[in-house]
Amino acid sequence: MKKLMTFLKTMTLASVFAAAIVQAEVAVIVSANNANASLDQDTISRIFLGKTKNFPDGSQAVPVDQDAGSASRESFNGTVLGKSSSQLKAYWSRLIFTGKGTPPKESGDDAAVKNLVAQNPNLVGYVDSSVVDGSVKVVYKF
Template identity: 50%
Template sequence: MKKLMLAGVLSLCSVSAFAEVAVIINPSNTSTIDIDAIKKIYLGKNKSFDNGTKVSPVDQNGTAVADEFNDKVVGKSSSQINAYWSKLVFTGKGTPPGKLDSDQAVIDFVAANKDAIGYIDSAKVSDKVKVIATF
């Protein structure tokens, strides 16, 4: 019984030990934004950075990092996010962020676009992008 309980506790610890999610922008972008602003960007409520520059958010397509970001930052599950955006698209009130399939694709997109914001596994951060927050 003790071994079973120990295994359960260890498995819970390994789930919570998931790598942090890093929110990244282009290194030439001088904006500073907090979690509330990031959430609003990913919900389509903010269309620009604090300095007035248009923002181009990019999402990840069905990755564990996307699930972690949605949970920690947006406060919704991935299925709730999909339902939210489906409603906005159907009513003509919004367009969801573009979706890419990997951390490297997000890094490349953000590095190539001054107005981009994205998120990746913090272990994958490179000098091509600037980290503005980790969760």
Template identity: 40%
Template sequence: MAAESLYVIVSAQSAVRSLSQKEVLALYTGRARTLPDGEVATPLDQLRDSTTRADFYQMLTGMDIARINSYWARLHFTGQVQPPPAVGDDAAVIQRLRADPSAIGYVTREPNNAAVRVVLRLP
């Protein structure tokens, strides 16, 4: 079952208040490496085979997960850029964001946690 909404989140310590879908797309496809404020961004993925990851890329890019995996395989092969590291589920993403103010991730539920901030809601 596909998620109805996904939430792109950053650490509450980040200066970023909101991001456009285009900005998040650039970060998660390796086309951009910094947040709008110039800070280097560390995008985090959920588990490679998770439905959450598949839903996220479908909502963000309009592409299915097989095409996204193929895209990253090509980029990885050419040595241009690495795909975002997979950290696990929603709780793992929030935990990483608490420890790394430059990280950006996505979760299935709107977080009720003062340590993180929603910067984009998909779709």
């Protein structure tokens, strides 16, 4: 049983890394009207894990997730948050059960997230860098 669990963990990590390799560059974005010029990985992780609700400048930060299973989401979860989809599901289940948090809203694909973020300077999301235009600002890229 222990060997099976080790194998399953290894396969999960391998699939996360494989998705990150196949995926093009992913950009963390905010509205072009957002005052923050850049964010570090730790700040982004804290926002998306519900540990902080503010950007470094003190303004409200509202994370926007892509739909489950998207390549950008898998890459973001593995690279920026350091968690697999199942680990994030368990993380949010604990917080929801204890009343200490709610996960970011799922808001569609790259185009949908970019359009939402462009319209609201409090939102932060991630998209494939190929969809970035002047309506949003890249604050972190991987």
